[in-house]
Amino acid sequence: MSDRILGGLGLLLAIFFIWQATLIKESFISDPVGPKVFPIIIAVLVGLSSLAIFFKPDDEPEWPEFSRLFEVGLTIVVMIAYAYALPTAGFVVSTAVTAAYLSWRLGTPPVKAVIAGAAIAIGIYVVFHLILGLSLARGPWGF
Numbered sequence: 001m002s003d004r005i006l007g008g009l010g011l012l013l014a015i016f017f018i019w020q021a022t023l024i025k026e027s028f029i030s031d032p033v034g035p036k037v038f039p040i041i042i043a044v045l046v047g048l049s050s051l052a053i054f055f056k057p058d059d060e061p062e063w064p065e066f067s068r069l070f071e072v073g074l075t076i077v078v079m080i081a082y083a084y085a086l087p088t089a090g091f092v093v094s095t096a097v098t099a100a101y102l103s104w105r106l107g108t109p110p111v112k113a114v115i116a117g118a119a120i121a122i123g124i125y126v127v128f129h130l131i132l133g134l135s136l137a138r139g140p141w142g143f
Contacts, residue, residue, distance in 0.1 A: 002061060007054025014047030075105065090139015091129075096121035 021039035063069075081099040090095075100117025104110055128134045 001057075003053050003057030007050045007052075007057070010050030010053065011047055014043045014050060017043035017046065071105065075102070078102070086137040088139070090141065091136035092121045092125050093139050093141075094137070095124060 018040055021036045024035050024039070026034055026036070032034050051080065055064040078098060078101055082094055085097075096117045098117070099120040100114045103120075104113035108116060109116040125136065
């Protein structure tokens with residue numbers, strides 16, 4: 001039953017995504033494909049996957065205990081907080097804190113998790129900002 005619910009929700013999400021993609025306004029300066037095609041392709045893939053889950057569900061799953069579900073919920077809260085912190089704290093600081101927390105929750109000892117978080121944030125910053133020249137959220141310290 002839970003697979004069918006997931007499949008139905010995924011199908012509704014795909015329909016919503018396609019509808020929203022059709023509302024994207026096109027600029028007079030755009031490529032031949034336009035900005036609508038990529039979101040529609042993603043929505044079609046989500047829709048097809050959702051149909052497969054809906055029509056061919058697995059056996060009823062064994063749900064984890066409440067403490068594990070709570071931990072998943074807390075991780076979602078941390079990811080939402082990360083998105084809100086990016087403009088204020090900047091990419092490097094926000095990513096370091098989030099990556100450290102996630103590393104710790106995946107079983108890394110706390111000190112190593114902090115080191116891993118810093119290494120991940122700095123590594124991504126170097127690759128995407130310094131090497132590839134992509135713009136990342138700047139914090140109060142300019143990075």
